[in-house]
Amino acid sequence: xxxxxxxxxxxxxxxxxxxxxxxxxxxxxxxxxxxxxxxxxxxxxxxxxxxxxxxxxxxxxxxxxxxxxxxxxxxxxxxxxxxxxxxxxxxxxxxxxxxxxxxxxxxxxxxxxxxxxxxxxxxxxxxxxxxxxxxxxxxxxxxxxxxxxxxxxxxxxxxxxxxxxxxxxxxxxxxxxxxxxxxxxxxxxxxxxxxxxxxxxxxxxxxxxxxxxxxxxxxxxxxxxxxxxxxxxxxxxxxxxxxxxxxxxxxxxxxxxxxxxxxxxxxxxxxxxxxxxxxxxxxxxxxxxxxxxxxxxxxxxxxxxxxxxxxxxxxxxxxxxxxxxxxxxxxxxxxxxxxxxxxxxxxxxxxxxxxxxxxxxxxxxxxxxxxxxxxxxxxxxxxxxxxxxxxxxxxx
Amino acid sequence: xxxxxxxxxxxxxxxxxxxxxxxxxxxxxxxxxxxxxxxxxxxxxxxxxxxxxxxxxxxxxxxxxxxxxxxxxxxxxxxxxxxxxxxxxxxxxxxxxxxxxxxxxxxxxxxxxxxxxxxxxxxxxxxxxxxxxxxxxxxxxxxxxxxxxxxxxxxxxxxxxxxxxxxxxxxxxxxxxxxxxxxxxxxxxxxxxxxxxxxxxxxxxxxxxxxxxxxxxxxxxxxxxxxxxxxxxxxxxxxxxxxxxxxxxxxxxxxxxxxxxxxxxxxxxxxxxxxxxxxxxxxxxxxxxxxxxxxxxxxxxxxxxxxxxxxxxxxxxxxxxxxxxxxxxxxxxxxxxxxxxxxxxxxxxxxxxxxxxxxxxxxxxxxxxxxxxxxxxxxxxxxxxxxxxxxxxxxx
Numbered sequence: 001x002x003x004x005x006x007x008x009x010x011x012x013x014x015x016x017x018x019x020x021x022x023x024x025x026x027x028x029x030x031x032x033x034x035x036x037x038x039x040x041x042x043x044x045x046x047x048x049x050x051x052x053x054x055x056x057x058x059x060x061x062x063x064x065x066x067x068x069x070x071x072x073x074x075x076x077x078x079x080x081x082x083x084x085x086x087x088x089x090x091x092x093x094x095x096x097x098x099x100x101x102x103x104x105x106x107x108x109x110x111x112x113x114x115x116x117x118x119x120x121x122x123x124x125x126x127x128x129x130x131x132x133x134x135x136x137x138x139x140x141x142x143x144x145x146x147x148x149x150x151x152x153x154x155x156x157x158x159x160x161x162x163x164x165x166x167x168x169x170x171x172x173x174x175x176x177x178x179x180x181x182x183x184x185x186x187x188x189x190x191x192x193x194x195x196x197x198x199x200x201x202x203x204x205x206x207x208x209x210x211x212x213x214x215x216x217x218x219x220x221x222x223x224x225x226x227x228x229x230x231x232x233x234x235x236x237x238x239x240x241x242x243x244x245x246x247x248x249x250x251x252x253x254x255x256x257x258x259x260x261x262x263x264x265x266x267x268x269x270x271x272x273x274x275x276x277x278x279x280x281x282x283x284x285x286x287x288x289x290x291x292x293x294x295x296x297x298x299x300x301x302x303x304x305x306x307x308x309x310x311x312x313x314x315x316x317x318x319x320x321x322x323x324x325x326x327x328x329x330x331x332x333x334x335x336x337x338x339x340x341x342x343x344x345x346x347x348x349x350x351x352x353x354x355x356x357x358x359x360x361x362x363x364x365x366x367x368x369x370x371x372x373x374x375x376x377x378x379x380x381x382x383x384x385x386x387x388x389x390x391x392x393x394x395x396x
Numbered sequence: 397x398x399x400x401x402x403x404x405x406x407x408x409x410x411x412x413x414x415x416x417x418x419x420x421x422x423x424x425x426x427x428x429x430x431x432x433x434x435x436x437x438x439x440x441x442x443x444x445x446x447x448x449x450x451x452x453x454x455x456x457x458x459x460x461x462x463x464x465x466x467x468x469x470x471x472x473x474x475x476x477x478x479x480x481x482x483x484x485x486x487x488x489x490x491x492x493x494x495x496x497x498x499x500x501x502x503x504x505x506x507x508x509x510x511x512x513x514x515x516x517x518x519x520x521x522x523x524x525x526x527x528x529x530x531x532x533x534x535x536x537x538x539x540x541x542x543x544x545x546x547x548x549x550x551x552x553x554x555x556x557x558x559x560x561x562x563x564x565x566x567x568x569x570x571x572x573x574x575x576x577x578x579x580x581x582x583x584x585x586x587x588x589x590x591x592x593x594x595x596x597x598x599x600x601x602x603x604x605x606x607x608x609x610x611x612x613x614x615x616x617x618x619x620x621x622x623x624x625x626x627x628x629x630x631x632x633x634x635x636x637x638x639x640x641x642x643x644x645x646x647x648x649x650x651x652x653x654x655x656x657x658x659x660x661x662x663x664x665x666x667x668x669x670x671x672x673x674x675x676x677x678x679x680x681x682x683x684x685x686x687x688x689x690x691x692x693x694x695x696x697x698x699x700x701x702x703x704x705x706x707x708x709x710x711x712x713x714x715x716x717x718x719x720x721x722x723x724x725x726x727x728x729x730x731x732x733x734x735x736x737x738x739x740x741x742x743x744x745x746x747x748x749x750x751x752x753x754x755x756x757x758x759x760x761x762x763x764x765x766x767x768x769x770x771x772x773x774x775x776x777x778x779x780x781x782x783x784x785x786x787x788x789x790x791x792x
Contacts, residue, residue: 064455
């Protein structure tokens, strides 16, 4: 095996903006992993594709055929992201060793419910990895969540493994906060072992703010740039209290959230009031909801016994200055940074994470953190689909 | 690696009866494969599960959540089939080396159509293999069709590779005819090389006959036992001619068919006449449709230049004496046998096939036959999901 491997990580999150693609050079594996980002890009979805994903992921009625067609189409779009990433990075496709692809979540239900006379929970990510393996010629590891859920975990969060590899510190206790559609936190106490890592979803990240921006600007704005609208509004306390009564916030971790909890149904609570309140006030309230639930989660539910010094923010929400100021205000004893300050671009962190998880799987090493997902034991995540570079794998 | 490997193959076909499970001992690999069936069983689906699969696979409107839940539930039901197979065979689960799982097809579209501004074809099999890997502890290879379709193939038929391993003959030209919901043929001329194998779907196998039996007996009968009803009926020539005008029968191979072509929509042609015709006559007509399209395919479209001596029938339709008599009558110069006559139980052949395909994938060997599927080149089929027996794989 080569000393270093070139791995691409692909991520499309619950915000459904587009495909995040990170080209990562990896040396070593497991706790000896050293990763460096060579290039990163986001390839936006067309309006038509985004609308179709949103329709399917919102629980609307569809046919199996539509999901099947979208699954294959996403495989092709992921391939385009890989080609563009390599072009921009001036890397040859055949130099790649592997691709890790998260896929697009269209359903996630971590708690079992009754189905055809059985108790079933499940998660469903699409974006056919066979297409990616064929189009690029590179071996793909994809669809990481079901293997953890099969082992009794929630199937999320999975980034804590990568967070541990990238951000653990001998003397500082760190919280990794990712603010995508959903927000999640990972805590890594100073000089922690892997099994001391805790992580869970705290609730909405940008999902509610984005939905309000899209709704009230009729799609002209997809999100609140830099948090400017929120900063000029006033929190509507009555609405905020109502929102905070959602049972998810009071549930004990481990727990996961998605569009099922904080999609259209949840956002409709804002629309009942839309004749009285300004968009700025509504978005300020949504931002405060994210800030408060993140702060409470860090203070109350995450490692009560450990000392945590820093909050390191990543994801699209790291660009929301208003949100970061609110989180800092609510956590006065902690230092709030963005991951760029530690050398990992905030937008790229999750895609880098799935490159590292794919790399672990190809070393036949587990990639879930049972203390974060609730799984009964570590498992080798994902599904391996062979490209025509399999000879290199065979040589191992 | 051990001299011989124990592999289970799991198959659930378009007829949606239940889970076929074959325990196979495999020595050697590729063209040196020797396979022997240790045990076989069919675990029927409950009425509720069968109805749910049928609903989703018939193109009815559903939610992504229902497909996701069914995907995980099938993973659990497949696990039960593995456990029961091992119990009956008095084999310990941990002696298994691998499981090959075809999954349940809920959509298959081999020809591209317009979708979100792109030309897309796709296939979708469900039955989450991560569940199977966790519950059994054994490494699983699953979901074989997308990788061939990604390489430009129709994603079907995939059994020709196994047919070649099991049935090729130095002096006899053979046609393997599998009559499941859909019927397909594979031709292997005497002393053929793999690239001389041809195969395609001929149209409905039992799908139409079964649908008629269920409809007219209000579910009391699932199929026409031994072909007795068909044998006592008379072919309705006008209806048969109408049915034979379906464009699928006139399309050139390679071609694949499914519930999309020969499900409810196709069967409705029989119901328009149901006040005039007896069930026996309708089923006789459906049986004749299968027999004629199979015979025409073998005579007209399959290897016009090669001499073919035998037709070896497998699948549920091998038990339909009337159908076999009709096929023999339509192919007077060929010998019509059932695969049991050559040591492979007719019901077990497809499940054995997916055990062999999984075995090939774990040897990093391609399992598709491009001359059968139309793929541009051979590919390593399927997706590998690691169980906790991966140490044995690592030892390779």
